[in-house]
Amino acid sequence: MAKLRILEFPDPRLRTRAVPVKAVDDRLRRLIDDMFETMYAAPGIGLAATQVDVHQRLLVADVSPDKTGPLVLINPEILQKDGVAVTEEGCLSVPGYFDEVERAGHIRVRYLDRDGQTVEQDMDGLLAVCVQHEMDHLEGRLFVDYLSEAKRQRIRKRLVKDRRTVSSPVAVL
Numbered sequence: 001m002a003k004l005r006i007l008e009f010p011d012p013r014l015r016t017r018a019v020p021v022k023a024v025d026d027r028l029r030r031l032i033d034d035m036f037e038t039m040y041a042a043p044g045i046g047l048a049a050t051q052v053d054v055h056q057r058l059l060v061a062d063v064s065p066d067k068t069g070p071l072v073l074i075n076p077e078i079l080q081k082d083g084v085a086v087t088e089e090g091c092l093s094v095p096g097y098f099d100e101v102e103r104a105g106h107i108r109v110r111y112l113d114r115d116g117q118t119v120e121q122d123m124d125g126l127l128a129v130c131v132q133h134e135m136d137h138l139e140g141r142l143f144v145d146y147l148s149e150a151k152r153q154r155i156r157k158r159l160v161k162d163r164r165t166v167s168s169p170v171a172v173l
């Protein structure tokens with residue numbers, strides 16, 4: 001297994017719309033394992049393939065407190081959504097920033113699991129919020145898109161500045 005690099009806002013690659021996964025094979029399962037390792041190490045409760053610069057419709061999540069609920073969603077589709085949940089969200093691609101986002105409180109999702117089997121599952125609470133957040137990534141959408149333009153600009157400026165102050169090997173030479 002290997003830890004993958006997570007893209008950070010405002011990296012334009014985060015705006016890529018992912019294409020459907022064609023085959024659930026060992027190669028994909030290796031990517032899934034790497035995504036879990038990356039997500040748990042971060043630490044985070046969800047990670048979309050988009051965030052590790054793989055533009056296929058795949059996400060991993062685990063909202064359990066003790067890493068006992070790993071979920072893999074391949075080619076997920078929301079069949080039904082209702083209710084309202086307002087949650088303070090963060091994102092591994094927008095480090096250090098949290099804000100409230102309103103989403104559906106309950107969703108019914110159809111997806112392929114890591115064996116390529118079709119699953120239909122009802123989700124609510126944190127899992128429903130997490131899956132909607134990760135599915136947004138697959139559309140090239142970020143949680144900061146739900147905030148005001150002024151807030152988004154402030155976050156963008158801060159993240160770009162933070163990155164500049166980190167010394168890179170090039171600067172050392």
Ligand code: ZN
Binds near residue numbers: 092093133
């Ligand atoms: Zn995210």
